[in-house]
Amino acid sequence: MFETLIRGATIVNAEGLDRRDVGITGGRITALVAPGEAAEAGTVVDARSCFLLPGLVDAHAHLREPGLTHKEDFSSGTHAAALGGVTTVLDMPTDEPWTATAEQLADKMAMAEGRIHVDVGFQAVVSRDLSFTPRLLELAPVSFELFTADVPEAFLFSTFDDVARALRNFDQADTLIGISPGDQSILTGSSERNKAGTIAAFLDSRPPSAEAGGIARAVLAAAVTGARIHVRQINSELGAKVWSRLRDMADASVETTPQNLFFSADDYETQGARLKGSPPLRSRRDVDALRAALGAGLIDIVATDHAPHAPAEKAAPYASFADIPGGMPGLQILLQAMLKLVDEGLITLPDLVRLCARNPAERFGLGKRKGRIAAGYDADVLIVNPRQSSTIADADQVSRAAYSPFNGWTVKARLTNVFLRGKEIVRDQVLIDPAQGKPVRRES
Template sequence: MFETLIRGATVVNAERQERRDVGIAGGRIVALITPGGTAEAATVVDASGCLLLPGLVDAHAHLREPGLTHKEDFSSGTHAAALGGVTTVLDMPTDEPWTASAEELADKMATATGRLHVDVGFQAVVSRDLSRIAGLLALAPVSFELFTSDVPEAFLFRNFDMVAEALRHFGHADTLIGISPGDQSILTGANERNKTGTIAAFLDSRPPLAEAGGVARAVLAAAATGARIHVRQINSEPGVEAWSRLRDRADASVETTPQNLFFTADDYETQGARLKGSPPLRSRQDVEALRAALKGGLIDIVATDHAPHAPAEKAAAYAAFADIPGGMPGLQTLLQVMLKLVDEGLITYLDVVRMCARNPAERFGLGRRKGRIATGYDADLLIVDPRLSSSISDADQVSRAAYTPFDGWSVKARLTNVFLRGREIVRDQVLTGAGQGKVVRREH
């Protein structure tokens, strides 16, 4: 007898979709049953006519704790994630302080325990003190993050030699290093040439050339050192081309974000601070190149770069556009915006699962527990009803950012239930089980 049985749904994995009833016990999926089979359960959930997806895994989010909790914290951020069908959040290390030592990572894990609505894995930052890597590895973060521009000097790897030397320190470690493909030399030079503080000056300081060069540097450095890398959010045609040409030279994956698949730099004129982030939004031609890459399977992961700020911070007056705090919320809207791409016919439900569940789980060391609906896996499950529509609005957002760049959009499907390890945590956009999340670590 199962603890829970979900009947009547079409189970969607990255490889295929098929009608199956799903039996759950002990927080895991224990059986996939042909419809009509005999099964008993303490709780039966009728999902007839619905799709059953694995919970999403967001590989790039900033929960802002410790030190920046006026922007977000573990509770508010994972509340947003739960409502959006993201059952595992991979948290970036750029809080206050940055997660750069074993002590800081251990403290962060301890602080999060008991305060999470979904599961959270933590990422550590590579600092210029490379002796810290061994201690961090012992705590099994889901990944490390290496920055090449736009960060404090203690975390800046500004050239090819510095990147390669850092990657060599990982040796044959079973981990992943995320690399943001910026170029500090271009950023510095552009800022020195143009001090107007305009949107155009901001765009010129982070051009597609910097992204393409950063992609090439990251992949070639990984090839030379044997490191496993993940290239953070690309969004330009030259960046896509560099990735397409070089990706097979190393053990590398790449991501983009939902906002980069819809908005262009022209949208700064109407949305301004709400859309300001890094990398900057690009031209319509860049967006179309990125969409073609997504449709063609060149993009491994779609992640949000959920980076909320307090409303007053975004609304304040700044001397330069570049000074506006960069980033926007995204955890609560990831599934809906991906389903918008399904509505448009650009991708399928299978693609959503591949890029937002299976691939991030496997790449970040959680692939034996998360990212698919299969026996032995955590019963992190989403019931999506394609017969119902849903809408996105500022008023519904629970992140402390209190807005979404996708305000006013509608989607031809609705997320009705969210399960975390077999326990229902969301029903009809309301939390039903608080504090069920755990800290998860990279599995070797």
């Protein structure tokens, strides 16, 4: 007898579609049974004519705790995630303080206990003091994050030698190194040359060449060290071309974000601060090239880079466009944005699961538990009704940012139910069983 049986839906995994009923016991999927096959359960959920997707895994999010909780915190950020069908959030280490030591990582995990509405995996930053690494590895963060530009000196690896030295520090370690591609020399030069403070100046300060060079450096450093790397949000035609040529040289994966697949720099004229982030939005040609790369299977993961700020911070006057706090919310709309790409025919539902569930789970050490609907996996399940539409609205956003750049967009499907390890936590866009999330760690 199952604790819960979800009947009548079509299961969507990265490999394709299947008509099965899903039996759940003890927080795990215990069986996939033929449609209508006799089975007993304490609770039966009727999901006829709906799709069942595994809960999404957002590999790039900033929950802002500790130290920046006026922007977001564990509770508000994971509430947004739950409503958006993201059942596992991988939290970046750039809070206050940055998560650079074992003590800081342990403290962060302890802060999350009993306050998170979905599961959260934590990422640690690679400090120039590499002696912190062994003890951090003992806590099994889902990744380590290495930065090559635009960060404090204590975390800056600005040359090829710096990057390779850091990657060699993880020799024989079963982990993943996330690398944000950039070129500090270009950033420094741009800052010195251009003081105009305009949108154009901001774009010029972070050109596609900086991204492309950062990608090349990351992949080559991984090739010579044998490290496993994940390249953070690319968004330019030049970057996509460099990635497509070098990707097979190393154990490497790459991500982009929904905003980079829809918005161009032209949209700054209408949305301004709401869309300001880094890397900056590119030209429409870059957007088209990135979408072509996604459609061709060259992009491994789509993640949000959820990076909210308090509304007053975004609305305040600034002398320079570059001074506007960079980042925007994304956790609550990840599924809807990806469904929009399905509506447009750029990807399929199995592609959505591959990009936002299976691949991030496998890449970040959670692939034995997350990212697919199969026996033995955590029962993180989304029920999506394709007969109903849904509209993104600022008024519905629960992140402390209180808006979405996708405000007013409609998609031809609706997320009706979210299950986390077998417990229904969201019904009809209402959080009905809060604080069921747990910190999760990288598994071999």
